[in-house]
């Protein structure tokens with residue numbers, strides 16, 4: 001048994017796994033109060049969970065900024081939501097795996113005069129084979145972990161000034177697949193055999209660990225940050241993977257999956273409900289708070305990841 005296994009093994013509790021299984025059957029809590037005139041920023045709103053979440057907030061009176069990659073899809077969705085709900089909808093086009101685009105988005109959001117009432121880091125994808133950005137970063141690691149981290153860090157001066165806001169990280173129970181923590185010497189999956197589910201889980205675990213650190217500074221500005229699992233839902237996720245994956249997804253995964261509209265309800269609740277107004281640095285399965293696995297609760301690992309990430313970003317000319 002290696003040292004990480006030895007460290008975490010004794011801390012795992014079956015009761016937490018059973019609790020997660022029970023939570024899979026629960027319906028999300030709802031907030032029926034409107035959120036009129038508030039500003040909500042959502043990444044990856046052209047499809048799936050992000051799309052339905054943008055619609056949900058717009059239907060409740062919010063103004064929306066979508067951060068999307070595909071200009072055509074983005075414009076179609078923008079027009080549709082604006083027409084359906086008479087909402088103010090803006091889109092910013094960015095590939096959230098690329099450092100320059102992430103920083104441009106951060107700068108833009110930072111320049112906004114009005115407060116960002118809710119920021120939902122939702123954009124994401126599942127890759128069955130390893131993909132790399134031109135900057136040499138594993139794409140999933142960049143989109144799920146680095147992007148929310150960099151944007152949130154860039155917004156600190158704004159949050160310090162505005163003293164309001166909620167941040168929600170769309171995470172995944174798949175973070176549990178990084179059962180023995182992260183390999184800080186190979187965060188980009190260059191030295192080990194790549195596994196889609198393990199890399200996806202590792203990026204989501206990194207996101208949870210970064211939440212612990214970010215929450216400390218944000219708390220001083222009355223801003224909350226929480227992570228959530230949006231349920232297993234039928235979306236476009238994995239659309240760029242191979243034919244076998246598509247078959248499996250259509251005939252097996254989607255059969256047992258729920259509707260992204262439920263995820264949107266959960267994201268509306270977490271972003272607006274007074275019941276969670278002061279809750280921060282927590283993990284929700286939809287809207288039910290859940291205990292994290294031992295590696296996701298490990299502050300020593302969170303600090304070590306933060307340090308390693310700082311070095312990595314430094315090499316790319318990005319400040320953490």
Ligand SMILES: NC(=O)c1ccc[n+]([C@@H]2O[C@H](COP(=O)([O-])OP(=O)(O)OC[C@H]3O[C@@H](n4cnc5c(N)ncnc54)[C@H](OP(=O)(O)O)[C@@H]3O)[C@@H](O)[C@H]2O)c1
Nearest residue numbers: 044046047048049069095096123124172232233235236237
């Ligand atoms: N579906 C599930 O069962 C499930 C379960 C757990 C967690 N999640 C998480 O939920 C989130 C949303 O996923 P989904 O299932 O709704 O998938 P989806 O239908 O594929 O939607 C993903 C969204 O993210 C955008 N996106 C992906 N990569 C991007 C990039 N590099 N730059 C900018 N935008 C990017 C996509 O844009 P394009 O339209 O341009 O591709 C799309 O708008 C993800 O974080 C995922 O990990 C999903």
